[in-house]
Amino acid sequence: MSRKRSEKAGKRQTARQKTEHLRTINGKFSANAGGFGFVTPDDHSCKDVFIPPKHVNGALHGDKVKVEIINENRDERGPVGRIMEIEERERRFVTGSIISERMLKPLDSHFIADIKLSGSLKGAKRGDWVKVRLLDNGSKHTEALRGSVEEVYGKAGEIDSDLHAVASEFQLCPPYTEADNEAAEKIKPLEIERRDLTKLFCVTIDPHDAKDFDDAISIGKGEKKGELKLGVHISDVAAWIRAGSKFDKEAYKRCFSSYLPGMFLPMLPKKLTAQISLKANRDSNAHSVIFTIRESDGKILKSERFHSVIHVKYRMNFDQVQAFMADPESAPKEWKTNVKRNLAKLIDITRKMRRRRRETEEYLAIETSEIRVLCDEATKQITGIERKVQREADQLVEECMLAANSAVANELIERKIPGIFRVHPEPDPEKMDEFSFFMEKSFHIRTGDLMNRTNCCRFLEKLPDDHRKPVIVSNFLRSLPRASYLEENALHYGLGKYRYAHFTSPIRRYPDLVVHRQLWAADTNKTLKSKKTMAAIASECSIREERNDEAYFEANDRLKIHYLRMQGIDGEQVATYEGVISKVSSNGLLCDITDLGIYGFVPSKYLSMELNYNRKSRKLKASRGHTEYKIGNFIYLALDSLDMVHGRAVFRPVV
Template sequence: MECTDEFGLWRVFMKKEKKKRLHRIAERAKVRRERKLETVNGKITITHSGFGFVTLPENEQGEKPEDVFIPPQFVGDAMDGDDVKVALLPPRDDHPGDRDRGPAGKVIEVIGRNREELVGELLAGHRVRPLNKRMPDEIEISGSRNGAKRGDWVKVKLLSHEDGVWRGAVRRVLGRAGVIAADLDAVMAEYDLAPVYSAKDDEEAAKIEPREIAREDHTGALTLTIDPFDAKDFDDALSIAPGEKPSEVVIGVHISDVAAFIAPKSKFDKQAEKRSFSCYLPGRTLPMLPKALTAKISLQAGVNSNAHSVFLTVEKETGRVVSFRRCHTVVKVDHRLNYEEVQEFLDHGKAPADWSDGLKKELRLMLDVTRNMRKYRKAAEGFIELDLPEVRVLCSEADNKILGMVSKMPRESEQLVEECMLAANSAVGTELGEKGIAGIYRVHPQPDPEKIAEFTGIMEDSFGLTPGDLTERKACNAFLAGLPDDPRRPVILSLMLRSMPRAYYLEKPALHFGLGKTRYAHFTSPIRRYPDLIVHQQLWNYDTKTRTRTAATMTRVAADCSMKEENNDAAYFAANDRLKLRYLEERLDAGLDNFYEGVIVKVVANGIQVDIRALGMYGFVERERLPGEFRRSEFGFRQERGHKNYKPGDFIYLQLSHIDFARGTALFVPAGHAR
């Protein structure tokens, strides 16, 4: 019996050794194959769908290579943001079109991890579902849960990745998922957002006095601010005056002179650089500067304020900016207006009782001139108009109660302000270049052919549209002009926007594809954006003949701000999407109507994904919730007995069924078929 057992153990041992040996042989063969392929290093971005794009550094000529597409099966154990080595794959001979779609590759090594921890919700079975949808679907927990219960937000340290399974350990509990304050805490922890300033910081910041500089007095000019009704800061104001010629006007764009209060390398300059931006989560504001200082340097109504102004001389009839000049000023805001009341005045001529005739006259003149400025800019620069409604949750910061949702389209009152800010930013970008001042520019590269090809395929297959060459602005505008004026339009705009690259910051001027500009800086929001503040500081030092920061510093700051801006945006969308689900749950529990119109954007094996514009989110209909029996067809689902089809591009009316918080998804059924 002993011999039999020993022989059996020996056979098991030999089988394991053989398996290991075969694995080593396969690995060596794999390495030999990959060595024959060209390899490149870059940073990987992984999409919600599981595939990735690797961004490569600039070459010696300063050119940026195309991103490398990584199919889901070739992502390996790379996570979003990792530095990776990629083996470039040869185009497939049976798919000659692949040669026109840009390079594809396979991750063969993770050179550097972007993160060691993540935040997720603890599920049954010692599993954690990450909050960030770009992270792995699930993490298996090893060891103690450190007091965490199912349904808690937890911070997890990643331990290993073997056989396609990620394992981690619970480090600490953040709070109960579903409690809005805890949801926001989880978002802040996942995206590593800096906390609000302390009372001590506020007290210290409030004592800062402005530095001295020569200023022009413009307190006699009728000056106004136009902001959202719930604005947290006031860093820009406008004025308008006659020009030297009867055919011209001078628009004054007055920006809070933040550099007067925040000197380079001072305590709050370092804090502002660390944050880089104010972050506006629904229900929680995380300002770049202390609240007391923000209030002090904002352009408050009725008081003299330090401003950094750009005066634009504009032809009234054509809208052409003839010239500009920049200087430090003292201004006094006469009227604080909001977009809603200005829009009511522009649409219907109705104005609050305290509006003077002078204010009304100035507003009408501003509207006429900025309309012409926009027309001139459209003809000269061919900017792309992607007017997409923004749907956001309104949440009280005092008690974290959800107040509702609001859908906002750009209105003419906002375009009036935007036109002036764009012109001021362009003027400053031009001056930086002309005077050789190291600065930071806002750039937006041409669309990636790979992503445009994917978008084109969706348009042709799902919507019967042929976009043309969307790497050219003229083609983009022609495509947008021909879009149907129905609920499909915002869906198409959303998909088009997703196919475009992000704008980012760079230490040298380059193309801003969306605006059609080549020397464009951010100058008009120094209270909430560090790139604007550092440009203000550079101009202050230039004006006072003191040393400016170097181009090398601008390179570092531009890259850091670009990364933090993307992170802040991701945090905002994560919080907004989470609170939308809470809002829908509250409506469901209250028995309120939950019927919505949507457009099908994708059909997968287990159901259909629907873009619901009224909610600004995707919903999902499970296949078994469709009425009747359906089978997959080339384009979607076809009813076995009947004529009903579900395919991308179709309208569908839905009723909310329930919320799957673990997966972060709202589940719907076709209207009238709830069961």
């Protein structure tokens, strides 16, 4: 063998040996619209692995994959890898819009490539939303994705079709049939010993458009001077929904009620919900937690839980209570003197409870606002948009529910009853450091050590109350992990609680219903479900909750695009929108359109000058002059174009 051939063979052998020693990990793939992605290791043995576009190898967002690490330390940002095998597909179905005779553009922007359609289109035409079944075998492949049409939802860009497409994409269950509602209405509740609380001053406080009423509040004198009795009464859903019954299985499929604008998909049939809701002027079965509270400072002295019968005297809404807080003379005429007196007492004691909780638990006081689209469920017509901000009336109810949830969690632990707990882990120190770096570079604000809870609370209290605040809050929240459900009790970081469960919304949340049933079994000396069963339910509920949230945000944002289209792009009078720059790249600006609560993209070509992007400072700066675009800057924008399939808006600056 010649020397040159020998050297080549040696190099090939060395390369093969290196390949044989490359580390592999298993994990979940998260795709990015830019074509690349990251794999989070199952065993958390290293940082997320960066997957360049050429090494994605057909993996889809959410797939379980096997990855070969090809670079252990990518400029200290973490390892780089290539996907070797798709071990399990996250999904078998995809929803999208037909863009040509045989091509589908997925609704989900995580899909980098379009899908080739095979077989009958079932009458679907170009521009229609359809649900397709993926035809690949779930393993590594090199050809384009293929799919066959399963369902047709109608034309993309029509509100009803768009909502059905969103519900399909996020695997929301369809509404109950009329036959289901009729069957559910005939269910008779189980009997259990109940205390008669019908003489208590008891009210519900809900949004004016509430779909169900699963909680009520009572207030009255305590047994001793200087004490009050605060009651939190929850619809006793466990009396109607037995474990393993048809509607228990249906509720578990859903795990939550879905409140999309213009589409309500309840966890339980509407006729059953109407029957078990705590409506005014009738007796209702409830599951009650009664607190003895020191009137001077709001300290909870003791609590007791039991099954009851209550009678809601008044149905109040948040607007009425908020107005009463500002001006007691604004009370509706039907509110008698004792109603106003008791409501004032309730307001006073919950204020003291909140103040005390702030001092003892150091919860994160994060002020957020949400702009939601108002869409008529029957006509599917958009009637406007509204900004939803948490007000003191909301906090009143929240304080009562937090107390009940905490008391129930404490009882589950003390009595060793297997349950489902609501947990929120501490943030990752690295993510907090990244946020602190972002704050200093973008806003010249030093955060201090955010892993110190007191410092973190102080930082949130002192946020600038101007156009920068929504951008800061949004980035802070993205730095935190998601709250979830677990069978083991653990810290709820956001609330500052070490024992917490969900108990107060069993009509619309399955974890609450499960907790109710475990307590019912304990109260009646029946067999409890095991911790293993709780773990399986908690895991499924966490997955479903995330999908539910994503579906809501997707639907709400899409209907905002419809709202923009209603305002029009053409015409002499061009609407001007206020934006705050939230992200800067060489391609352009991502702006928070503050009046609409959506993000709009401004391509760099519309910035009308030669710009240089500085990655470190995250700025676009003109090569001549002093013009620069950076995070937190205010900018006036006009709508340029809309993408009704992906639900995106492109804007241009107003000069």
